[in-house]
Every structure is written in structure tokens, then in C-alpha cells.
Amino acid sequence: MTRSSSGILAILGLIGLVIYGSVFVVSEKQRAMVLFLGQISQSNVQPGIHFKWPIVNEVRTFERRIITLDAPPASFLTAEKKAVEVDSFVEWKISPSEGALLNYFTTTRGDELQAARLLTDIINKDLRDEFARRTLQEVISEDRSEIMRLMVAAANAKVLELGIEVVDVRIKRIELPSKVTESVYRRMRTERNRIAREFRSNGEKDAEIIRAQADRQRTEIAATAYRDSEIIRGNGDATATTIYADAYSQDREFYGFVRSLQAYQLSLNSKQDTLILKPDSEFFRYFNKQAK
Structure with a gap:
């Protein structure tokens, strides 16, 4: 291979690398942003094939779909000052509104973990306020759905500056602390044992009544059967005697x-x-x- 041919191949390879480094693809599942020397030059790149300047331009992609944040359980106080352990999760996404991606990148630098931490703090604060206004009975019954609806509205009002949209807030379970739970379980076991003893006592009483009635009916049936058998036997003996007497009188x-x-x-x-x-x-x- 001549020196000129090698030079042409090197130039073609360099051109190929430049083209490869200049083209990027944004899928339908993503949103993208182009940085120029660390500064934002395009804040909302649409899905498709795009070009950039190699080296000086950097492409940052972000999830367009809904992201589930499974927050760790947190402890809150109800209106009657009872501590409860609340396990919840949040479904959120980067808001599709104009400028939301820019706000998201500015506040979190595009880090989902940072966004999750900020969102967890907001959700926990709102949950703490909602639980403090309600009794334990209310938060585990009819007000539970209302709390989740209010949480979505309150969270969306606070995360606008983060460029985030809260899709849903769900409470998976509400439990008492382990010490209180054990005490409640003991009381429940005691109550269930008391109810079980009552059932057994009532059952034994009913069983005795049934046995007494069965014994009485058995005695009555046996006496009636004996009486009827004696009557039948007596009638048979009388008939036999009559037959014997008739036969004897004939010869x-x-x-x-x-x-x-x-x-x-x-x-x-x-x-x-x-x-x-x-x-x-x-x-x-x-x-x-x-x-x-």
C-alpha cells in the first residue's frame, strides 16, 4: 500500500469518526438536551436523528416515561399523637410543559437520585401534615383515598420549580410501631381467646342439652317399644291359648x-x-x- 493510499484511508477514517461523533439519536422514550462547553444550548431536543459538534457539544438524555419512587417507610404522628409507620410510593415524570426540562436539569443536574431525594422530602412533609390532622381510624379507613388525592395536588404545586409532575401518590400500608404492634397483638389474642372460650362454653352447654334430649327420647322410645312388644306378645299368647283350647276341645x-x-x-x-x-x-x- 502506497503512502498516498494510507493517507486517504486515514483521512476517511477521521471523517468517519467525526461523523460518528456528530450524530446522536433520541428515542421516543427519552428527552434530550445539548450542552455547549457545559452550558445549555438546546433544552428540549425532540425524538429523532440529530447532529452536534464533536468534543464541544455534550448530549444529556432523560427518561420520558413514568418513574416509580419507592420511598423508605417513615414515622408520622396522628391527631391523637399516635405514631404510625407509613410505607408509600410515588409515580412521577419530567413535566412535558415548556421549560420543565430546563428547570429539572438546573435543580437536579439531571440526577434521578437527587430528584428522588427532593421529592421524598416534599412528600414526607405533606404526609406528616395530613396525618397530623386526622385520627388513626380516619387515616386507615375512609380518609385514606382523600389523603392520596390531596397529596398529588399539593406535591404538584411544590415541584413545579423542579420541572417534575407527580402522577400518583399511593400508601401501601400503615402500621403501628413494633412495640405498639406487639401490645395490640397481645390484646387481640386475649380478646380472641375470650371469644373462643365463650364459643366453647356455649357449645358444651348446647351439647349437654342435646345429649339430655337424646337420652330422654331414647328412654321414651325404648319404653314405648317394650310396652308395644308386651301387648303384642300378650295378644299372641292369648291367640295361641285360644287355638290350643279349640284344638283340644275337638279331640x-x-x-x-x-x-x-x-x-x-x-x-x-x-x-x-x-x-x-x-x-x-x-x-x-x-x-x-x-x-x-
Whole structure:
């Protein structure tokens, strides 16, 4: 490669570096500002492709979208001087209004952490004032939404000079300090135990009533069943007696013979059965008749 060719390549490379350093792109998600030797020359560069002077110009980009600030929990006093721990978060963005980006850069030098610190101080001060005007019951119930609405309006009035717009302020949770919380939990446990004891006592009383009623009903049912069974048994015995009497009256001799056979069957049911009777015993009277 000749010396002239190397020189041309070097010049082309230098031109390429100059062009590369002169072009910058601002996306739809960003807002940009151009500084000339540290001083603001363009304060609101729109999205697209732009050019700048290398070295002397510096481009600073800023987030156009909403930024969430999750502030650390802070302690506030309510109207009745009760301390509460409040955990909240703020949604904010650089205001789209004219000159807002310039104010934001002037007050924070474009540092989101610095903007977050300033915004946290403002929000905490307003929260402290709002909680001081309300009781604990109010801040955890119906006034909670009202507090957040007022916080957005009050914060926006104070952050105009910062070039910031507060989109929303939300209270995630409100808790009592750990010492107070433990005391409240103890009282809650005591109350719940008392209620549980009442439920158990009422349950045992109702169980005893149910058992007594069941025992009484069982006794009544058993007595009624025994009475009815005795009546049925008595009627059956009476019917059987009537049948026996009718049968006996029709042929007394045959009836006596059948009854004797039944007696023989029951008495001599096994080979081991033994009877010691006189031969002329009434028990064998049908045998004796047969023998004659």
C-alpha cells in the first residue's frame, strides 16, 4: 500500500469518526438536551436523528416515561399523637410543559437520585401534615383515598420549580410501631381467646342439652317399644291359648297323644338321654295301651 493510499484511508477514517461523533439519536422514550462547553444550548431536543459538534457539544438524555419512587417507610404522628409507620410510593415524570426540562436539569443536574431525594422530602412533609390532622381510624379507613388525592395536588404545586409532575401518590400500608404492634397483638389474642372460650362454653352447654334430649327420647322410645312388644306378645299368647283350647276341645285324646309325642321327642332327643321312671308311669301311658 502506497503512502498516498494510507493517507486517504486515514483521512476517511477521521471523517468517519467525526461523523460518528456528530450524530446522536433520541428515542421516543427519552428527552434530550445539548450542552455547549457545559452550558445549555438546546433544552428540549425532540425524538429523532440529530447532529452536534464533536468534543464541544455534550448530549444529556432523560427518561420520558413514568418513574416509580419507592420511598423508605417513615414515622408520622396522628391527631391523637399516635405514631404510625407509613410505607408509600410515588409515580412521577419530567413535566412535558415548556421549560420543565430546563428547570429539572438546573435543580437536579439531571440526577434521578437527587430528584428522588427532593421529592421524598416534599412528600414526607405533606404526609406528616395530613396525618397530623386526622385520627388513626380516619387515616386507615375512609380518609385514606382523600389523603392520596390531596397529596398529588399539593406535591404538584411544590415541584413545579423542579420541572417534575407527580402522577400518583399511593400508601401501601400503615402500621403501628413494633412495640405498639406487639401490645395490640397481645390484646387481640386475649380478646380472641375470650371469644373462643365463650364459643366453647356455649357449645358444651348446647351439647349437654342435646345429649339430655337424646337420652330422654331414647328412654321414651325404648319404653314405648317394650310396652308395644308386651301387648303384642300378650295378644299372641292369648291367640295361641285360644287355638290350643279349640284344638283340644275337638279331640282331646288325639291332642293328648300329640303332646305326648312332643314330650317324647324333647326328652329323648339324644342317645345319652336317660329317664328313670316306673313302667306304669303316666308318661308311658300310650306305650302301655299299645302293649295291650
